[in-house]
Amino acid sequence: MTNAVKGIDPETMASIVARDIPAGSVVNLGIGLPTKVSNYLPPDSGVMLHTENGMLGMGPEAVGDQIDPDLINAGKVPVTEESGACYFHHADSFAMMRGGHIDICVMGAYQVAVNGDLANWHTGRPDDIPAVGGAMDLAIGAKQTYVMMNLLSKDGSPKLVDQCTYPLTGLACVKRIYTDLAVFLIHPEGVVVRNVYGIDFAGLTTLVEIPLVDGTRRGWS
Amino acid sequence: MSRAQIFATAAEAVADIRDGATVLVGGFGSAGHPAQLLEALLDSGATDLTVVSNNAGNADHGLAALIGGGRVRKMVCSFPRQADSWHFDARYRAGQLELELVPQGNLAERIRAAGAGIGGFFTPTGYGTALAEGKETRVIDGRGYVLESPIRGDVALIAAHRSDELGNLVYRKTARNFGPIMATAAAVTIVQVDSVDAAGSINPEDVITPGLYVDRVVPIVRNLARAGERP
Numbered sequence: 464m465t466n467a468v469k470g471i472d473p474e475t476m477a478s479i480v481a482r483d484i485p486a487g488s489v490v491n492l493g494i495g496l497p498t499k500v501s502n503y504l505p506p507d508s509g510v511m512l513h514t515e516n517g518m519l520g521m522g523p524e525a526v527g528d529q530i531d532p533d534l535i536n537a538g539k540v541p542v543t544e545e546s547g548a549c550y551f552h553h554a555d556s557f558a559m560m561r562g563g564h565i566d567i568c569v570m571g572a573y574q575v576a577v578n579g580d581l582a583n584w585h586t587g588r589p590d591d592i593p594a595v596g597g598a599m600d601l602a603i604g605a606k607q608t609y610v611m612m613n614l615l616s617k618d619g620s621p622k623l624v625d626q627c628t629y630p631l632t633g634l635a636c637v638k639r640i641y642t643d644l645a646v647f648l649i650h651p652e653g654v655v656v657r658n659v660y661g662i663d664f665a666g667l668t669t670l671v672e673i674p675l676v677d678g679t680r681r682g683w684s
Numbered sequence: 685m686s687r688a689q690i691f692a693t694a695a696e697a698v699a700d701i702r703d704g705a706t707v708l709v710g711g712f713g714s715a716g717h718p719a720q721l722l723e724a725l726l727d728s729g730a731t732d733l734t735v736v737s738n739n740a741g742n743a744d745h746g747l748a749a750l751i752g753g754g755r756v757r758k759m760v761c762s763f764p765r766q767a768d769s770w771h772f773d774a775r776y777r778a779g780q781l782e783l784e785l786v787p788q789g790n791l792a793e794r795i796r797a798a799g800a801g802i803g804g805f806f807t808p809t810g811y812g813t814a815l816a817e818g819k820e821t822r823v824i825d826g827r828g829y830v831l832e833s834p835i836r837g838d839v840a841l842i843a844a845h846r847s848d849e850l851g852n853l854v855y856r857k858t859a860r861n862f863g864p865i866m867a868t869a870a871a872v873t874i875v876q877v878d879s880v881d882a883a884g885s886i887n888p889e890d891v892i893t894p895g896l897y898v899d900r901v902v903p904i905v906r907n908l909a910r911a912g913e914r915p
Binding site: 585 | 713764776796808812813
C-alpha cells in the first residue's frame with residue numbers, strides 16, 4: 464500500500480485548475496472541491512461563472528448585508544453578482560449547457576474510466592437516497608468536462624479505472640482529471656499523465672491498474 | 685384565457701386543488717419556493733398528490749411540511765436528498781413515497797415541452813445511464829439521445845416578485861428558476877408575489893411571464909428571514 468505518498472492539497476489542486484482555464488471562458492464549477500477554483504481565477508481573467516440555477520456572472524459568496532435569499536448558487540449558498548451578470552430560467556440555463564455554450568465544467572467524481580466515462584451521482588448502495596441534480600446535463604453538455612478528485616479512495620483503491628463500477632453519469636465525457644498526485648488527459652492515444660506531484664511516473668503506474676502514457680516531458684495541453 | 689384573478693389569501697387561491705392532483709412546485713431550494721401557497725395547500729387537506737419540483741422540501745416549511753403531513757404520494761424531482769430534507773428522507777425510506785428521479789435539465793425541458801405543445805424530445809442527457817433505462821433511444825449524427833416526454837401539471841404553484849393586475853410577472857434574481865416554465869405547463873397557474881401593481885406599471889420589455897399563463901395571483905408579504913434559512 465502506498466498511502467504514504469503525499470501529493471498536493473486541494474487548494475493547490477484548485478489553483479492548478481484555475482491556471483489552466485483560458486481567459487474569457489464561461490465556466491460552471493460543481494459543488495464542493497471545484498468551487499475552490501473560483502478563488503484562484505485572476506481578477507482580470509474575464510472568466511464568467513455560470514450557475515445552473517439560472518445565472519451568468521456569478522460573484523463570490525455573499526457575506527453579512529450582501530446575503531439575499533433570492534440570490535444563491537447551485538449549492539444553495541448565497542452569492543453575489545458581478546457587473547454584467549444576467550438571470551434566466553431553468554430551461555434556458557440547461558439549454559445553455561446542453562447546447563454547448565459553456566466552455567468548461569469542473570466536477571467531482573467517484574470514478575472516471577479510461578475512456579472518459581464519469582460516475583459521480585450515486586453510490587449505488589440500496590440504502591442511499593439517489594440525487595442527480597444537474598450532474599448528467601453538465602457532464603455531457605459542457606464543451607470540456609474536467610474532474611477534480613483524489614486519485615485514491617479512502618480504502619486505497621484507484622478512482623481512475625478501466626471501467627466504472629459505480630452508476631454512470633455520462634459516457635466518454637471527461638477530458639481531464641486533476642488529482643492530488645497527477646493531472647491526467649483522456650486522449651485518443653490513451654490516458655496521458657501530464658504532471659506528477661510527490662511521485663514519479665513509474666510510482667504512479669503502481670497505484671492504478673490501467674495503462675498510462677508518460678507525457679510529463681512532452682508539454683501536453 | 686381570461687384575465688388573472690387576484691386573491692386576498694393563499695387559502696382561497698388553492699381551495700379547489702383536488703386529491704390526486706399533479707402539482708408543479710417552483711423554486712430551487714428556498715429561492716422562488718412558494719411556501720405560503722404550499723402551507724395553504726396543507727391546510728386545505730388535499731392529499732394523494734404528485735409533486736413535481738427540483739427539490740423535495742427544506743426543513744419544516746412549505747413543501748417539506750406537505751410531505752411531512754403525508755399528503756404527497758409521488759415526487760418527481762432531480763435532487764431530493766439534502767441536509768435538511770428529513771421529511772422526504774423519512775417517508776421515502778419507509779416506502780410511503782414514490783420517487784421519479786429526473787436529471788435537472790431534463791426536468792426543466794420536460795416542463796417546458798408541456799407548456800410549448802411539444803410531444804417529446806430527444807436529449808443526450810442521461811444516455812447510457814440508469815436514468816434512461818427502458819426509454820427509447822436514437823443515435824443522431826453519431827451521438828446517443830434519449831426520448832423524454834412532457835410533464836404537465838393540473839396546477840402550478842410558483843413565486844414571483846411582482847405582478848400587475850393582468851398577471852404579467854417579474855421575478856427576482858435566481859428565484860426565477862422554474863417559475864416561467866411551470867407557469868406555462870399547468871391547467872391552473874397560481875402565483876404568490878411580493879406585490880400586485882396597476883396594469884401598465886411593469887415596463888412591457890421587462891415582463892418575463894406574460895399574464896396569459898397566469899390564472900391566480902396572491903400578494904403575500906414574505907418573511908425574508910425565514911426564506912433565507914440555509915440548509
